[in-house]
Amino acid sequence: MLIRKKLLVFGALALTAALATTGCTSRDSGGGSDGGGGGGGDDQISVAFVPKLQGIPYFEAMNAGGKAAAEELGIEWLYQGPTTADAAAQADIVRSFIQQGVDALIVAPNDPDSMAPLLQEAADAGIKVATSDTDAPNSVREVFVNQASVDGIGEGLTDALLEAMGGSGKYAIVSCGETAANLNAWIDVQKAYTAEKYPDAEIVDTVYAGEDQAAATSMATDLMNAHPDLTGLVGECTSSAPGVAQAVSDAGKVGTVFTVGLGTPQSMKPYLEDGSSSASILWDVEALGYLTAWVGLQLAEGTELEATNNVSDDLPEVTYDADSKVLLLGPPLKITTENVDDFDY
Amino acid sequence: MTTVTRESPAAPIAKRILPPPVTGQELVLVGVIVVLWVLLGIFTPSFLSPSSIQPLLVSVAPIALIGVGMTFIIITAGIDVSVGGAIALCAVVTAKLLVNFDVPLIVAVAVSMLLGVVLGLINGTLIAYGRVHAIIITFGTANIFQFFALRVFGSSTVNGIPSTLDVFGRGEAGRTLGVPHSFAITLVIVVLAWWYLRNTAGGRHLFAIGGNANAARLAGVRVQPRVVLAYAVTGALVGLGACFFIASGTSTLDQGVGAGRELAVIAAVVIGGTSILGGRGSVIGTLLGAILVQTVNSGVTQLGWPSQLANLFVGIFIIIAVGTDLLRERTRRSRA
Numbered sequence: 245m246l247i248r249k250k251l252l253v254f255g256a257l258a259l260t261a262a263l264a265t266t267g268c269t270s271r272d273s274g275g276g277s278d279g280g281g282g283g284g285g286d287d288q289i290s291v292a293f294v295p296k297l298q299g300i301p302y303f304e305a306m307n308a309g310g311k312a313a314a315e316e317l318g319i320e321w322l323y324q325g326p327t328t329a330d331a332a333a334q335a336d337i338v339r340s341f342i343q344q345g346v347d348a349l350i351v352a353p354n355d356p357d358s359m360a361p362l363l364q365e366a367a368d369a370g371i372k373v374a375t376s377d378t379d380a381p382n383s384v385r386e387v388f389v390n391q392a393s394v395d396g397i398g399e400g401l402t403d404a405l406l407e408a409m410g411g412s413g414k415y416a417i418v419s420c421g422e423t424a425a426n427l428n429a430w431i432d433v434q435k436a437y438t439a440e441k442y443p444d445a446e447i448v449d450t451v452y453a454g455e456d457q458a459a460a461t462s463m464a465t466d467l468m469n470a471h472p473d474l475t476g477l478v479g480e481c482t483s484s485a486p487g488v489a490q491a492v493s494d495a496g497k498v499g500t501v502f503t504v505g506l507g508t509p510q511s512m513k514p515y516l517e518d519g520s521s522s523a524s525i526l527w528d529v530e531a532l533g534y535l536t537a538w539v540g541l542q543l544a545e546g547t548e549l550e551a552t553n554n555v556s557d558d559l560p561e562v563t564y565d566a567d568s569k570v571l572l573l574g575p576p577l578k579i580t581t582e583n584v585d586d587f588d589y
Numbered sequence: 590m591t592t593v594t595r596e597s598p599a600a601p602i603a604k605r606i607l608p609p610p611v612t613g614q615e616l617v618l619v620g621v622i623v624v625l626w627v628l629l630g631i632f633t634p635s636f637l638s639p640s641s642i643q644p645l646l647v648s649v650a651p652i653a654l655i656g657v658g659m660t661f662i663i664i665t666a667g668i669d670v671s672v673g674g675a676i677a678l679c680a681v682v683t684a685k686l687l688v689n690f691d692v693p694l695i696v697a698v699a700v701s702m703l704l705g706v707v708l709g710l711i712n713g714t715l716i717a718y719g720r721v722h723a724i725i726i727t728f729g730t731a732n733i734f735q736f737f738a739l740r741v742f743g744s745s746t747v748n749g750i751p752s753t754l755d756v757f758g759r760g761e762a763g764r765t766l767g768v769p770h771s772f773a774i775t776l777v778i779v780v781l782a783w784w785y786l787r788n789t790a791g792g793r794h795l796f797a798i799g800g801n802a803n804a805a806r807l808a809g810v811r812v813q814p815r816v817v818l819a820y821a822v823t824g825a826l827v828g829l830g831a832c833f834f835i836a837s838g839t840s841t842l843d844q845g846v847g848a849g850r851e852l853a854v855i856a857a858v859v860i861g862g863t864s865i866l867g868g869r870g871s872v873i874g875t876l877l878g879a880i881l882v883q884t885v886n887s888g889v890t891q892l893g894w895p896s897q898l899a900n901l902f903v904g905i906f907i908i909i910a911v912g913t914d915l916l917r918e919r920t921r922r923s924r925a
Contacts, residue, residue: 457843458834461759466886466891486839494760495759513748
């Protein structure tokens with residue numbers, strides 16, 4: 245009796261879990277074929293993009309840009325990613341695109357090293373391969389679509405903050421993952437550039453809050469208490485950028501402590517408006533998606549990239565470095581109260 | 590069963606049945622916290638100033654609040670690892686209500702708590718009547734709650750949350766006479782829960798269930814409804830805690846809300862001296878545990894030490910707390 249009851253509950257649980265999972269996957273594939281439009285048309289060039297994970301605003305914005313490009317350029321845009329930032333799940337999706345025999349396959353790898361052999365496999369199958377957003381440098385990828393240079397982001401953040409701080413003073417950085425390579429690279433640039441260009445400014449501390457808004461906010465509060473003469477804070481990722489601004493606003497220090505960060509426009513809007521954030525440094529994520537789709541088409545058609553490429557009216561001068569095979573979206577975007585309403589993500 | 594026991598008169602029993610109002614572990618925790626606060630007061634510029642203690646208490650509030658429910662559950666020898674997912678679901682539903690319908694404070698809190706109760710009832714019913722271990726059930730529901738939360742998020746953050754919930758926040762609106770509202774509410778609930786656990790039959794039944802569920806059943810305790818109640822109470826507190834989380838976050842809610850909070854809550858409960866084996870525990874200890882953890886987090890940042898040291902210290906506290914609990918249990922058994 246008891247055992248039967250247990251079995252029943254387990255069965256019910258397994259069923260619910262299965263439902264939940266299939267609910268997820270069916271939505272994903274729905275999104276994929278949705279982006280596909282025609283679906284496996286032979287005459288149309290198909291470009292597949294595999295993001296790090298599906299369902300977050302960042303990659304959804306890239307998807308929107310890719311879809312727009314597909315319509316304008318007359319190609320098929322396939323978009324599917326894992327529901328967690330998991331390298332193995334991502335590899336499965338990449339394999340399925342290889343099976344489908346798409347013309348161009350572009351990946352934002354969760355784990356660049358484990359992605360390299362898969363990209364080789366794709367290239368062997370005659371598929372043109374590229375990376376976007378995150379590179380896999382030791383792979384056969386033919387192009388890396390870089391959203392912004394490390395120097396561009398690091399210097400952009402520093403200039404925007406020091407402009408608000410009046411060129412001098414103490415500031416601190418609230419970063420996110422301790423091992424996030426891109427964030428750490430930006431921080432290195434910020435440190436070197438601050439020391440070089442702003443000798444009267446000093447970075448007093450760098451703390452790591454994880455991808456956790458509440459932790460970022462409370463750490464920013466602690467930093468202001470630890471350094472009563474602090475006049476600046478940087479939120480290094482999309483969760484800590486609004487976090488540091490909220491902390492300044494909660495502490496009633498708007499106008500005394502200035503913040504900048506890498507925040508998405510809509511999340512930063514209230515803080516830009518109340519002055520607790522001076523600027524957000526980011527890139528145009530939809531344009532990055534557009535450029536990714538465009539590159540897929542060029543690769544599939546075998547068109548050589550020029551040193552400067554006229555991609556569209558919005559992207560008239562996209563530079564390409566043939567030695568490193570890196571296509572650069574452009575200088576980072578500075579988001580302020582002036583232009584924040586131009587972006588709907 | 591008769592209620593009269595042989596030989597001993599009733600009055601002394603009644604006295605002996607009531608446990609001491611504070612336990613040794615709680616006094617130790619108070620001591621540790623006082624020492625840490627004094628040291629931090631000396632070695633940092635402004636740890637003991639209101640501008641530092643007030644936000645600390647605001648961060649403590651939701652963890653301690655949900656910790657009250659978790660203490661109930663762990664006393665019954667259960668556990669709830671789904672509170673992270675439940676927080677995410679309550680928070681996103683509440684945030685969407687605030688953004689899309691601009692509902693008043695009372696409606697937001699009521700909806701969030703009601704939703705929390707429903708989630709708690711799901712957990713409690715499956716655990717009490719399904720008789721599968723709580724960690725399995727709540728691990729399952731954690732994923733399911735998270736799934737629904739992500740569906741409500743719908744691939745986007747919730748932006749532009751109005752300031753309705755600021756009364757629970759870190760800012761000026763969140764305080765009266767310098768005391769953060771969220772912490773004051775938490776304190777009241779801790780005291781009520783302390784009284785309930787110590788002085789009422791229902792409260793004592795929770796301990797009996799955790800000590801030995803079969804013995805409790807034979808003694809006439811209605812085990813299953815009590816267990817369901819413990820999870821439902823936790824659900825209600827998760828709902829209120831989700832409002833606190835929204836208030837102490839930013840005007841944007843992202844999918845990260847609630848992530849890992851189940852572990853923060855369980856850490857506070859365990860450090861507070863509640864036995865993970867069930868049958869013993871206190872909500873005052875949980876409050877102190879939550880304060881200790883947040884003191885460590887804030888202290889590490891204010892001292893300018895590397896952030897990862899906070900994990901190390903919290904980990905050490907958990908090991909010490911669980912270690913002393915297990916040692917105590919062993920001595921008790923060998924004596925008996």
